[in-house]
Amino acid sequence: MPGGGDQAAEAEGWPASLAAFPLGQWIADARRTYARAGMSPERVAQLDALGMVWSHYDVAWDEGLAAARGWAQEHGHLLAPTDATHQGYRVGLFLKNARAAARRAEENEQRRAEGLPVQTAAGALSQERRERLGEIDPAWCPAWPIDWQRCFHLVRQHLQAGGQLPTSPGVVVHQGEDLGRWVRAQQLGFDKLTGAVPPSASLTGFKSRSITASRARAPPPEPWTTGSTKTSSSMPRARACSRRRAGEMRVARPLSAST
Template structure:
């Protein structure tokens, strides 16, 4: 079937060539319609075959379309209405330009036109996609179309060879859909052959990487960084998840390199990011895969962006919120947890953002742990026992003790009032959950457990 189709295309193309020569001999007074030119050829000849095939061509709607200027009194009403909508010529603008015999034409485009419009009429979306793919392949030498690529329009399309009928056509999405249909086995052999002739790459892994890289490049251009949150998407592509997987692959590659440097065996590099792909991401944003959490890097970038726009450094929670990040809360957390930051993070915060660690006076009072609270109440109980000689504390009794400020040796002592009566009752009722050491301590100062 493929050989027969190729013969028909070649014959039709040859026929059109002969029709061009015939029109040249007839001169400018000859009518340029395909019908009249076909009548001048011998039946069964290549030119006659081309004319017949052109007359049999069908638009996506399934109605026969005459390529000449016909339309007499015997024309059906549907045909007259179609001609009224499409114009007296009965063909689209690009097709009319292609069929002008006085202008040079691309043989590949002419063959594609005959195949898609005459021999194997296709759906309009498919025809537009193939037409765009042919032009893209001619310009770039391959069909590795980025996922976000759309046919240029307006001034961007001038002088590039893109017809106005394809303006803003989503060629990247179209090729991605074609690969999915191919993977599911839902694409016909004719369409597969058409795309393979243009250099289509069916490899899922290579194409998936190219699509993700294109989406990451678009997201970075829009946001100024490549630290997308997990739910981030660009033109429908889940770039956040793609970047998360890429970072995991990059860290695996680093682990393998570390093992190799230590002389440990490296069995397989499966799942590791190649150096070439890592460089591709670093060309977009060098900080795409930091050693610290991505959330930290994103908050750092947003704070820096806020300062570059003339804002002041937020220091309290709720001062500045950008893209869902509370920058004031983040800055305060860095100041309080300065010792937990790496040396590089400390330098970035101090020299780029102007963040400094908190002083002793600014640090909040440390929270009293449960163990410290129990120790203070035990001290109050012991003080009561030494003063009263027993531990029969009234339920509402409050004992006052003196402790050093914040538990430090150099702090001034301060008085604390503790509800000792309630505490003793609680210890008695919770005796089953107390440790043996605490039971022994309370028993030593006269605790009655029943």
């Protein structure tokens, strides 16, 4: 509540009797009571009618999701670089954190499936929130570097629009990505590609052939690791991500764009 006495409170529209009321503390106590299911439905309804914000984390999530949806509508995908913004909101950072949380959740799920203990669920993205992002773009959380996935998507988008496969730097630059430089890097590192690609996702022109499952000779990507699971396999998580994308694709180990 405003300080400065009864007159200051009344000037801001507050009753003088509430001039020194610790409203902030009262709201914090109400949130804690609500969080442990100790508040009656009637009081919950009363506070809801006043626009009570029960969780700042939930509000932050809703704001990030709305920004992600807006960014995807403008760009056609949810593979934003880390520095991307939408109407001033740092949507790229929001998505980076969401992917890290989604991978932690997948790691926990894999450990449970293997009968291993899960030390904590803190920092893991819920299934419902993963699905909300997947509804915007099924490929929002690839098992490989986001930069690779973004360039792959933009090249495929360029080809679907009737363009030719760019093979030289500077020829086609879309959404800040030099697609010719990226394609050239994939051509030079073709034998390092690993995984599988459905025919609909193949890009022709890589060493005069499509990227196809028949070329899957390289070892699988190195697994994600955390402090508690240094040797877990990345394949279950890759399969989980591919199911969300309704398909799989072959991916290169990170290649320098200048290669």
